[in-house]
Amino acid sequence: MYKNYLKVAYRNLIKKKSYSLINIFGLALGIACCVLIFMFVHDELSYDTYHVNKDRIYRVTHGESSKDGKTGPFWVWGNAPVGPALKSDFPEIDKVVQFSGRADILLSNGDKLYQEDGVFFMDSTAFDVFSWKVLRGDPKTALADPYSIVLTETTAKKYFGDEDPVGKTLKGSESSGRSAAGDYTVTAVMEDVPANSHFRFNALLSLNTFRKSRPEIFNEWGYVDMYTYFLVNDQFNEAAFKSKIPDFIKRNIQYPDSRYTIAIEPLKNAYLGTDADRQPGETGSMSNIYVFSVIGVFILAIAMINFMNLSTARSLERSKEVGIRKSVGADRRNLISQFLGESLLIVCLSTVVALVIVVTALPYMTDFIGKEFAIEGFVTWQNISFFVAVMSVVGLIAGSYPALVLSGFNPVMILKGISRSQAGGANMRKGLVVFQFSLSIALIAGTIVVYDQMSLLLNKDLGFDKEQMLIVDYNYDGAVNNKSQALKTELEKNPSIVSVAFTRSVPGGYYPHAYTQIEAPDGEMKGQGQPIFQVGMDFVTHFGLELVAGRTYSKEYPSDSSKALVLNESAARQYGYTDPKQIVGKKFDQWGRAGVVIGVVKDFNFTSLHRTIEPLTLPFEPYACRYMCIKVKSAGMRETINAIGEVWKQLAPHRPYLYSFLDDDFERQYKSDLMFRRLFTTFACLAIFIACLGLLGLATYTAQQRTKEIGIRKVLGADVRHIVALLSADFMKLVLIAVAIATPVAWYAMNQWLQGFAYRMEIHPTVFILAGLIALSIAVFTISFQSIKSALMNPVKSLRSE
Incomplete structure (x- = not known):
């Protein structure tokens, strides 16, 4: 039986190549987009997770309390004395590591001269707190002595080629008043800092170098040039720690009328969950993660609806097959399992095509958003299991509706040549189209808002000359x-x-x-x-x-x-x-x-x-x-x-x-904003394209149902224009309903996104009018393709059986 099902599925795929291609490619494109978005989101969420003690690492943020008791804004960049004071006052702190603000210095080895723009003066405890792998040298002592330097692997090759640089020297220049001039001994070489780190560097200089040249600032609570991170032990309780901060401030700050205070922030929040200013590196946006995750779900949902509509559009062609199978004893359960099996087969084929698209698109994705993705990093048992589970659910959901419709046909009516779908099924299909285009219109409106906001940022008069x-x-x-x-x-x-x-x-x-x-x-x-x-x-x-x-x-x-x-x-x-x-x-x-x-x-x-x-x-x-x-x-x-x-x-x-x-x-x-615009626009366009495939499927289904009606109208004198208008009218109503549904949703979502800008555009009604017109134009073009084809059909062929 299952062998027969497989043969029938194969023959149906081959018989209607164009439908099969659209069905498989449409679903594959949706799956590929979802996978690419998942890879982006996974990468954003993976920042700093490579540290072994990631859950036990915190950092200090510095701020001021107002007269009404409120605090903020906070900075990550602050004074030096806070680190030793915290270590002394809180036994639950195991290690403290401090490092300076970025120190761009001129390093040279003979005629190799470079200005390194990613250098920090770092405490010797750095390798006790952070999980950076040292390839050569002793991590315990690498940053202990003044004028020690640790190079990343790439930096070491730049100055020393394939030689072992440990023990050799580099000449350094002054750096932002930190007295960095001198000969630095290379004490260790470490792996390049992973790309998913909230701050990265090319070299580390011993903080004792800075301390030796300017010891006074390490006792000044008012001097700002240090980042403070610390590793806690098992006795650490975050809530209890925070409650002790006011007393800690009173004990250590002796300035009259000082409003200085501190807060702590877990390392896991350093990239996506921080509001603090003066970061040591880049930060991401959790709101962007939510937006892209929602778009990924939208695209997959649209692709599934597209699959349902295209499968339903072909249901009439298989009605006699269903009638014969039922007449020879097949029950509805057998038919449902057959059509669900075909659905899963198409999903499997679509998944293979999707993976090909993903592998092909990855290099372009890297250039597109400036992030390098290696597919090997995502091939884990957890991800594979999750992917297989999602694809199985997609196959079952996407195939359930066509399976239920096809298996529900009355065999007597089918074999008599009568094949009317139930009103509930028609309403379901219309509801799916409304849902598809609601999402599409929301994405179009969102794209317009994103473009207008970025145009405001890039074109606003800033009050100074920056051109040339x-x-x-x-x-x-x-x-x-x-x-x-x-x-x-x-x-x-x-x-x-x-x-x-x-x-x-x-x-x-x-x-x-x-x-x-x-x-x-x-x-x-x-x-x-x-x-x-x-x-x-x-x-x-x-x-x-x-x-x-x-x-x-x-x-x-x-x-x-x-x-x-x-x-x-x-x-x-x-x-x-x-x-x-x-x-x-x-x-x-x-x-x-x-x-x-x-x-x-x-x-x-x-x-x-x-x-x-x-x-x-x-x-x-x-x-x-x-x-x-x-x-x-x-x-x-x-x-x-x-x-x-x-x-x-x-x-x-x-x-x-x-x-x-x-x-x-x-x-x-605005690098992250421009990346957001590129990704948002690209995936929005792909979602709209997939939605159009679904609309084409429903237009095809409707035209098939009304073939004889069209033939009769043509015999009675109706021209092509009237028939196209007749077939298109219902769809235009669906798109207009989608506009009404999408407008408030899109307005709310984009208004929330705009809150991240101090200067933001006003969302005018014209945005949604334009989005609706674009969606309507796309729908008209898509429907007209099938409507004109049906209107031009020879009425003799459609009425031959009468």
Whole structure:
């Protein structure tokens, strides 16, 4: 019997090749999309799970409590003394590991000279807490001595090739005031940090190097330049630990009126579950995980509905087979098992095709979203078992409806040539189409919102010039800062260069915070912690910042070098001045500099549009600068870049010429948003395509049912246009119902997604009108294909049996 079922299934697949191809490919595409989305979600959820003690690792976040008792926002980047204090006060903490903010340094071995942009000063306990595999050297002592360095495998090959680097030295330069200059002994080589780590690096320097050069900051609770992680033992209770934090703060913080506090965060939340600022690396978005998971379920559901509709569309062709089988003794259970078996066979074939699609698409997926996926990493017994279970359920669900419909045919009516489907079945199919297109319209609306929001981010006036702005990174090199005026003078001789300025920070990049006191309206000195951009003389005019009060720095005022301060409007409001002109002339005290405020610039977006504009000061400190910013003309860009390189080789031959464009650097903040847009749009389009296959199936089914009706209408004089309108009208009603259902759902979902942006678009009704029109157009095109084919059919053929 089962052999017969297999033969019949095979013959049916071969008999209707086009239907079989659409059925198998449509379901395969849905399964492939679901698998690819699963791989993406699995990768996002796998961050930091490779650490053996992942469930026992926590980190400290730093914040301030307000007068009403609320706390936040929190930073991960904080002071150094908190680590030893926690270890001393809490016996449930086994190990503490601290590391500095990222330290980009110039490393060299002979003529091999590179600026490493992923380096941290790290505690010797790093390998006790984190599970990084050391290939050569002793992990216990690798970071113990000052001027020790641990290289990743890739970095080691870059400097030493295939030689064993342990025991050899690399020369290091200064790094952001951390006194990193000196000869570093390579004490260990470790495997490259896994890609699914919330922070990654190319090399680790001993934290004792930093401690030796600047011991004072390791006792200053107000100095910010350290990340603190710790490993707890079995006696650790998170709730009890948190309840002890206020007493811990009181014991250790002696500053009057201090609102400083800390919180703790488990490592498992570091990538997807954190709201803290100043992360040591990248973070993901749990809301994006939910969105893609829902899209994956939508696509699989649409593919299953598509399979049901296409199978049902062919049911009339197999009605006589069902009638004969029933007449010779087959009961409904046998027929259901036959058709469910055929369904599972198609699912198996679709799964094979889906896996081929996945393997083929993976390299493109890597380029598409910037993540490298290796299918071997997902081939585990757990994943295989889960996949087989899901595919079995898909086969049973997708085949259940066609099986029940086909097995329910009345054999007497079938063999008499009467084959009417029940109204309930027709309503079920219509409901499935409404469901399909509700999902499709929601995805279309979501795509429009995502595109409009990203256009807002990329095209909004940020309040500063970022076009044709070349940024040369020399990493705080004192020799370059000493030659800054010579570089500026020489470069500005080039007619293709508009202006040159120097700064420690650029919009979209790193910036420090400083405790700043400014005279308030009542005459008292009011202190606040806030971002600062340490800048050179021409920063304000070079970046096109608008002055709203006072003046900017000028060579005509020698005192500007130490006794002047420029800030933005938000900073003026922070200190109590609604009119920025009122703060000009007020006293300030910041990081050892004291004087008066000389100017206020209009607020500009120096961070991504996920955040509102913060108070910002722009102290004049040319010797603290890191970047040379060059505004160039668009014509002859390549020649200009080469000319700048020649000047750089003459005046700063000891450093590599590293440049980038500010607009590219700034937009890099939206890397995850752009990836989200690409993935969302791609999978939305695939879902709509699969839904159209389902609509084609139902249109085919309806046209088959009304073949004789169409023939009679043509004999009585109906033209093609009227018949197409007749066949399309019901489907258009279904799509309009789908628009009504999808609109509130899509509005709510996308409004929630937009909450992650400080600057966001308004969702206008036109978004849903446009989504509905697009869906309607797609539906009309899909239905018209079958409707026109039916309308053009020769009525003689359809009426021959009458």
